[in-house]
Amino acid sequence: MAPGIPAALERPHFIGIGGAGMSGIAKILAQRGAKVAGSDAKESATAGALRALGATVHIGHAAGHLADDATSVVVSSAIRADNPELVRAAELGIPVVHRSDALASLMDGLRAIAVAGTHGKTTTTSMLAVALSELGLDPSYAIGGDLEGPGTNAAHGGGDIFVAEADESDRSFQKYAPEVAIVLNVELDHHANYASMDEIYESFETFVGKVVPGGTLVVAADQPGAVELTRRVRELPSLTVVTYGESEGADVRVHKVTPRGLTSEVTVVLNGKYLTFTVSVPGRHYAHNAVAALAAGVALGIPAHNLASAIGKYTGVKRRLQLKGEAAGVQVIDSYAHHPTEMTADLEAMRGAASDARLLVVFQPHLFSRTQELGTEMGQALALADASLVLDIYPAREDPVPGVTSELIIDAAKAAGAEVTAVHDPADVPAAVAGMAKPGDLVLTMGAGDVTDLGPQILDHLSS
Structure with missing residues (x-):
């Protein structure tokens, strides 16, 4: 078995391999040495990037695309039960692995940062991936969008940190056990899966409850849903809660956001000291994403001034x-x-x-x-x-x-x-x-x- 690859993911077949979440996991597995295959509805640049890493990518869905020796079939919640490749997997007795379980297994043994929230996950995860890379920490990362610089949404790094976008839409983020969890905001969305805010809160509480003992929750101090979540989880044992935002009592307080054309200058107060850095995208909510990334890195023991400078190297994420x-x-x-x-x-x-x-x-x-x-x-x-x-x-x-x-x-x-x-x-x-x-x-x-x-x-x- 190749190092760092669970047995079930030695020869995985991804249905919908071109999707943002699925392709990231497939890329990391290919980089770790797995024999990756899969299918997608149409040709794309992502399919080409996967082939360049050695993956086999079929266009269209057909039972014949699934190799008999596949060790698993990886699916997301969007894959319907009548997909011919999924039907074929059942006939062959090939195990079906949900995307979230595959991602969770890739994080095993690493210091994971899981970025959650109704909005801002991709940007915040990207900022962390860029900043940690800039500092020479060589993180692994899985993001829901392609970074402007590297032009990819995922990479297997040689360092001990794994940064992942944590999707709440189908409750799949409950599978992760991060050292640091970020919650940017909590709002009602994904109405096909959540009937009420109470269900949303319960889902996020479960996610936060999976933080490893001694780990940290970085959570917004200004957004009402995040504030309510903080109230619900603050007494969890072995959990350090770090709040960020413009509220006077925030642990990492946003002192000022100054627009500079299509960029912003952000000043925060951290441990009683002022720290100013640049964010390459405009708007207050992107500035807050950057501060969340800063707080998460500090929770891992990275010096704040180094992180702030590195976050300034972030040049954006597609879309x-x-x-x-x-x-x-x-x-x-x-x-x-x-x-x-x-x-x-x-x-x-x-x-x-x-x-x-x-x-x-x-x-x-x-x-x-x-x-x-x-x-x-x-x-x-x-x-x-x-x-x-x-x-x-x-x-x-x-x-x-x-x-x-x-x-x-x-x-x-x-x-x-x-x-x-x-x-x-x-x-x-x-x-x-x-x-x-x-x-x-x-x-x-x-x-x-x-x-x-x-x-x-x-x-x-x-x-x-």
Whole structure:
């Protein structure tokens, strides 16, 4: 057996290997020497990157893709029971391993930092991965997005630290036993899996309860859900709780966030001393993500001033206010925001970064269940833009829900005084944006679906 690889993951087959979470685990296993194979619905740069690491990647799903000698089939919660490769695994008696169990096994024996929260996980995990790498600590990491610098979402490092994005959507983060857990915020989302805030709190309590004895919880001091979670877990034995934020009583207090164009300067008070550093993305909530990363690193014993300088080397993660380019004096920026809180934070960040610019948004709602529950709030968030185009709902893993369409968002946006237009065919978006945009404007493509593909098309249209 190759070093550092559990027996079940010696020859794993990943169904949906191109997904953000799945591909990261597959990359780490390939780098550790496992014989990785898998399938995905379509060709992608991720599939190519996996092949470059020695993985076998099939396009499309078929029973014949699964090798008879596979030691396991790795799945996420998005894989349906009738997937032909999953059906074939049952016929062959090949064990099925959930993505979260595979990731948990990769963390065994390492000092793990697990980053959780309804929003901000990818950015915070990325900041830590970059900073720890910059300090020569060579961490392993698994992230839900590709770093701008290395251009990847995962790596097997030679150091003893493993930084992982911890997904609460299907409760899979309850499988991890980190030395440091970060909770950025706690809000109701993933309505297909959680019926109430009480269920959300219970899930996060279970996650925090898995922190190893003597470990640390780094938790937001300003966000109401995080404050309530802190109240519920503060008395857990052998747990150190470190709060961060602008609240006067925060252990790591955010003293000031100063916008500097598309960056920010952040000053914190830590152990009675002031520390100032730069964050390469705009907006208060990204600054808070950086402070959470700082607090987590300090909890592992890394000097704060070294960490602060290293965090300044972070250059962003794809789809998190990522500048796609500029044409005809118009900047096009891509945002993964799909929950109203995220949408509001990114729109406010862009307002702060370029207060004189008009802000035009192309928004694609993500999931019928989320739109059904939060469509009104999404529409209200779009009122922060000067004008918006709203696409049809990106279904991802869900089937349509009768009566749930983008009109829920559009009606709410108009009621909030927003200028908003429905666009049903994404192919119509580039021309529509080109007809609206003027030199000096900012265009934001926003959503967790394939709206990201429109940025380059918009730039091409603006250039023509």
